[in-house]
Amino acid sequence: MFNFIKLINPKKAISIFVLGLVSGGVSFLFLSFINLMVGIILSKQNTSSINYIIYFCILLFGFVWSRRALSYIIIKFSQQVFWKLRSEVLHTLLAANFYQITHRKGKIYASLVRDVGVLTGFSLSIINFLSALVMTVGCLVYLGMQSTPLLLMTLGVSVFGTVIYWIGVYFNNKKLKYSRELEDGFMKSLLDVLDGFREIHMNPGIGHDIYDRKIRKISNESYLNNTTALANFLNVQIIGEVLFYSLIASILFFSSYFIQESPESIVKYIFILLYLLGGINSLMLIIPQIVNVRIAANKINQLRQDLHTETFDNLKETSQLSIAEFNELDMYDISFRYAGTEESKENNNGFAVGPINFSIKKGETVFIYGGNGSGKTTLINVMLGTLKGHAGTIKYNDIIVDSKNYNNYRALFSVVFSDFYLFDELYGFDTIDKDQIDEYLELFELKDKVTFNNQSFSSNQLSTGQRKRLALITALIRFKPILVLDEWAADQDPIFRKKFYTEIIPLLKDKGYSVIAITHDDKYYHLADKLYKMENGQLSLNFTEGLAKKEVVKL
Numbered sequence: 325m326f327n328f329i330k331l332i333n334p335k336k337a338i339s340i341f342v343l344g345l346v347s348g349g350v351s352f353l354f355l356s357f358i359n360l361m362v363g364i365i366l367s368k369q370n371t372s373s374i375n376y377i378i379y380f381c382i383l384l385f386g387f388v389w390s391r392r393a394l395s396y397i398i399i400k401f402s403q404q405v406f407w408k409l410r411s412e413v414l415h416t417l418l419a420a421n422f423y424q425i426t427h428r429k430g431k432i433y434a435s436l437v438r439d440v441g442v443l444t445g446f447s448l449s450i451i452n453f454l455s456a457l458v459m460t461v462g463c464l465v466y467l468g469m470q471s472t473p474l475l476l477m478t479l480g481v482s483v484f485g486t487v488i489y490w491i492g493v494y495f496n497n498k499k500l501k502y503s504r505e506l507e508d509g510f511m512k513s514l515l516d517v518l519d520g521f522r523e524i525h526m527n528p529g530i531g532h533d534i535y536d537r538k539i540r541k542i543s544n545e546s547y548l549n550n551t552t553a554l555a556n557f558l559n560v561q562i563i564g565e566v567l568f569y570s571l572i573a574s575i576l577f578f579s580s581y582f583i584q585e586s587p588e589s590i591v592k593y594i595f596i597l598l599y600l601l602g603g604i605n606s607l608m609l610i611i612p613q614i615v616n617v618r619i620a621a622n623k624i625n626q627l628r629q630d631l632h633t634e635t636f637d638n639l640k641e642t643s644q645l646s647i648a649e650f651n652e653l654d655m656y657d658i659s660f661r662y663a664g665t666e667e668s669k670e671n672n673n674g675f676a677v678g679p680i681n682f683s684i685k686k687g688e689t690v691f692i693y694g695g696n697g698s699g700k701t702t703l704i705n706v707m708l709g710t711l712k713g714h715a716g717t718i719k720y721n722d723i724i725v726d727s728k729n730y731n732n733y734r735a736l737f738s739v740v741f742s743d744f745y746l747f748d749e750l751y752g753f754d755t756i757d758k759d760q761i762d763e764y765l766e767l768f769e770l771k772d773k774v775t776f777n778n779q780s781f782s783s784n785q786l787s788t789g790q791r792k793r794l795a796l797i798t799a800l801i802r803f804k805p806i807l808v809l810d811e812w813a814a815d816q817d818p819i820f821r822k823k824f825y826t827e828i829i830p831l832l833k834d835k836g837y838s839v840i841a842i843t844h845d846d847k848y849y850h851l852a853d854k855l856y857k858m859e860n861g862q863l864s865l866n867f868t869e870g871l872a873k874k875e876v877v878k879l
């Protein structure tokens with residue numbers, strides 16, 4: 325079951341177990357003490373002896389000490405479980421394939437919020453579970469020492485009650501699983517609301533529709549499903565209690581047949597039985613939790629399996645070629661096909677690109693253009709390794725890319741995606757060249773808007789075009805040989821767009837950067853060293869340096 329068990333180291337497990345025994349044992353001694361006092365009261369003896377008070381104080385001290393020690397160790401353990409699980413899920417995310425994540429955002433949230441919570445909550449329940457277990461065993465031993473028939477009757481009722489409970493659990497398992505499935509759906513809708521909040525703000529009908537068609541439906545189903553499941557648990561619990569009360573009533577009604585003992589002993593038995601009932605109830609209450617823990621652990625495991633392709637550590641770059649060291653990147657007969665929809669999988673008719681041949685040399689500027697849906701972004705994602713599973717060969721500096729040098733290959737690129745994300749701080753840098761940043765802030769006309777301090781840019785209150793300039797600066801100061809831009813200039817005003825194509829790109833070229841840009845700015849196509857056209861997943865070279873660029877300008 326996940327790594328839940330692995331998270332408990334043996335030393336800690338022994339401490340938890342021993343403290344649980346002590347805590348349950350002390351509770352049981354309390355019960356014995358009360359029983360003793362009841363016996364004394366019933367036999368009309370004096371209970372106000374100093375010995376009893378000392379005994380009581382020792383028990384109280386033992387109880388407080390063992391409970392606190394156990395609680396402390398379990399609380400520490402549950403916090404450890406909580407953060408360990410969270411970081412395991414996050415590490416899996418960091419290592420996962422981009423498309424695996426985008427399709428599973430709801431599930432990821434549900435696992436991080438709910439499943440991790442369930443597993444953490446369960447670890448806290450161990451405190452009560454261990455105490456209840458020791459109490460129950462102690463009560464049964466005590467009963468057995470007093471009267472074997474009574475022990476057998478109690479055991480019979482307990483076993484019968486447990487069987488009924490397990491039947492209830494078996495039938496509820498499905499409902500609890502379904503409840504967890506509904507949670508994935510709820511998280512998905514919640515993310516839709518959060519991500520699409522601006523659209524909802526402008527058109528509240530969208531929000532109402534999401535609420536009515538998705539969230540309300542999920543909440544109704546979840547309400548019915550969970551109510552039935554919990555009511556079923558309650559029913560079997562009530563049946564167990566009825567059985568127990570019937571046992572107590574039987575003892576009261578037929579005590580003279582079962583047990584040839586004094587009324588004081590009968591009172592003590594009843595007392596023990598009531599305690600036992602409390603203990604068994606606590607044990608039973610943990611069963612739905614165990615079912616939920618299994619579901620949660622399975623969900624996290626499933627998510628890990630779905631996302632797990634490589635470990636996070638493996639993804640770290642091992643060695644990065646400098647801009648000066650990079651000479652050439654070549655792609656030979658590269659092809660890739662999306663898996664397609666569930667229905668279309670059999671026909672294998674997901675969109676495909678390739679076979680594609682492509683090359684870029686140090687300092688070259690390569691533009692790729694083509695209609696919407698022609699496959700430009702797909703090609704870039706295959707090149708960057710965000711889409712995995714291509715056929716064909718990739719070489720850089722004449723080295724064939726394989727699993728051993730794959731991370732070095734990926735370290736060649738820095739990217740500004742069309743739907744880029746700008747982090748609050750600069751992450752993943754060993755050193756930051758502040759002078760270079762200032763120079764770029766000047767070049768990108770952000771000097772008056774933004775300053776750089778303490779790993780972060782001072783202003784995030786920028787327009788979309790300005791934020792995109794900042795994203796490009798962040799990409800440039802990573803000093804990777806190949807800069808990939810997906811429709812970068814689309815958000816820039818015409819004046820800055822001109823500056824980008826006519827001044828900035830040549831400057832980057834001088835610095836040795838190789839630039840691959842997806843662009844629709846046909847006005848500037850002639851400035852590229854190579855121009856590729858993408859059409860229906862096929863890439864064709866429209867010109868290379870030295871060919872008639874004028875023809876292209878007419879496109």
Ligand SMILES: Nc1ncnc2c1ncn2[C@@H]1O[C@H](COP(=O)(O)OP(=O)(O)OP(=O)(O)O)[C@@H](O)[C@H]1O
Binds near residue numbers: 694699700
């Ligand atoms: N995750 C995906 N799963 C399956 N098919 C996809 C996926 N993403 C894109 N496609 C399909 O691949 C095709 C090419 O998409 P791609 O985003 O590469 O086009 P593009 O040339 O970049 O278009 P645009 O100029 O509109 O950005 C599209 O027909 C699209 O339906």
